[in-house]
Amino acid sequence: MKHMIRRTGAMLLAALLLVSLAACGKNSGEGAVIAYSIDAAPVRLDPAIAESACELIIIGNTFEGLVRQTIDETGSARIAPGVAASWDVSSDGRVYTFHLRNNTHWRLHADADDILGSKDTVKAFDTYVTAGDFVFGLRRALNPATNSTGAAALYPIENAREVHAGELPIDRLGVREINPLTLEITLTQPNDMFLYALTQSAAMPCNQAYFEATKGRYGLDAEYLLCNGPFFVQWTGETLQRLRRNESYAGDRAVLPSAVELRVFEDYAERLQKLGAESGLDIAAIPAGFEPVDRRSTGPQLQNGTISLLFNCNRLSDVNVRTAMCAALSYEALGLAPLGILPEHVQVGGHRLGELAPAQPGIAHNPDRARKLLLEAESAAAPSALVAPLALICAPEHEQLLRKALQQWQSLFGLRLNANIEALEAEELAPRLRQGEYDVAIAALRASSSSALQTMQEFASPGAGNPMRYQSDILTELLQGAAQMGSAAEAAKAIRQAEAHLLQNGAVYPLLPSSGRLVMVDGLEGLEISPVGDQVFFGRVTKSD
Secondary structure, eight states: OOHHHHHHHOOOOSEEEEEEEEOOOOSSTTTTTEEEEEESSSOOOTTTTTOHHHHHHHHHOOOOOOOEEEEEEESEEEEEEESSEEEEETTTSSSSEEEEEOOOOOOOTHHHHHSSSSSSHHHOOOBBBOOHHHHHHHOOOOOOOOOOTGGGGGTBTTHHHHHHHTSOOGGSSSSSEEEEEEEEEBSSOOOOOOHHTSSSSGOOOOOOHHHHHHOOOTTGGGGOOOOOOEEEEEOSSSSSSOOOEEETOSSOOOOOOSSSEEOOOOOOOHHHHHOOOOOOOOEEETTTTTOOSSSEEEEEEEEEEEEEEEEEETTTTHHHHHHHHHHTOOHHHTOOOOOOOOOOOOOEEEEHHHSSSSSOOOOOOOOHHHHHHHHHHSSSSOTTTTSSSSEEOGGGGGGGHHHHHHHHHHHGGGGGOOEEEOOOHHHHHHHHHHTTTOEEEEEEEOOOSSSSHHHHHHHHHTTTTTTOOOOOOOOOOHHHHHHHOOSSSHHHHHHHHHHHHHHHHHHHEEEEEEEEEEEEEEEEEEEETTTTSSSSEEOOOOEEE
16 A cells, blocks of 8 residues: 555645644543634535635544545655545556545434435435545536535546536546446546645535435535544534544544534634633634733644735726735835735645745835826726725724825825725624725735645635635636646646736735744644644544643
């Protein structure tokens, strides 16, 4: 098997950080309930359409794909067997044959008879995870009707782009079940990022019989989801999501916690207050600037985005207005240094993006160009967006930075730019961003994935991951092209071009790196988390007294 795995040549993503604190007390720490902080409750848990950070964390712990990422004895990340015990690759690098384990099962929910129709139907239900479940799952993700945000990551598969565009029928996708335990996937060309794509949410299996029995409700609540991973979703609520250990999970590593509770705390100070408290938190993710206190051990630093000026492209629809406002700004006058949109730890084919392609510059400070662009906007048929007062919003800690930007705009444009600034706490700022009730905001533009491609796809798609609401055919084409590149270096170049497109069209003006860290109670050991913070695996966590 080791020989087969080495043949894949896949060392994908930078090493995950293995968070380990010395255990205390005499018990082993197994069987604990682990409480982890999240920003917001999930909206949907269907792997094909999940996109928020919380949704992806849940799916990463409740589903298992053909392959998965793991940490070896040296602390390095590698691709390891998942539902597939091994795989072979053809001599031309195009055909992958996956050999599935014969002991992997779907975990039926306690209320499955309500969905499948009767207790007899539940008893007769085939719980084995088969090659057909992966065929159906991949076809679903690439069916244009599904509207999967992660579909483009699967474009290396033969005919995937054409199927996703509706140009070819779904059965033309290059996946086929040879027998229940053998799956064949054919690529358009060799692709050194393909195995990483198979670890993404959109590549998870889906049981067709159960999916159809939910009648369009798949993933909308716990009972409408069928899981095959280390945990299953036991219950969902507005402030708490509970994952229970899946006793039928047959992976090569035992699942140690009995349950994981994902608790919603938007206020970071409250997270620290709840850390270690009864019915509180064991692990809290906090941004830079929040210092942990007594009986708390700091974990790894997380590099997960940028603090940026975000321009609402629905309300500031004139590109000349947006680019004029960006060209009017000077990083030097703001006391900052230029940077790109994507955080430094996002990956392409097992490499940091910055190692393969440097960040592209944004709009340079150019007062003459800014004045010219604004005049062009004002002379156009559509009225200028600067006529009415602009709604500028930010968190209190960024108010002074936003006022500096406003001073630069008003110094150059005079009374033609009228604006009101609102400094909002997190519980007010987040919904304003989600609902698009602003013109310009300073906020964290976070990467919900360690994949540079998936992060950029979210920045270009409608949804919570794109508060700028910017979309264009050019951006879509750049990202689709990146997904089909055969090498990581080529894909990285295309991703950087997409990043430059967002910058040059005035959708984003990056200001500062957005960082944070994990803070945990004493006695916690075994949490695995990526530097971006999107991949959090609870299966090996113990908690000692």
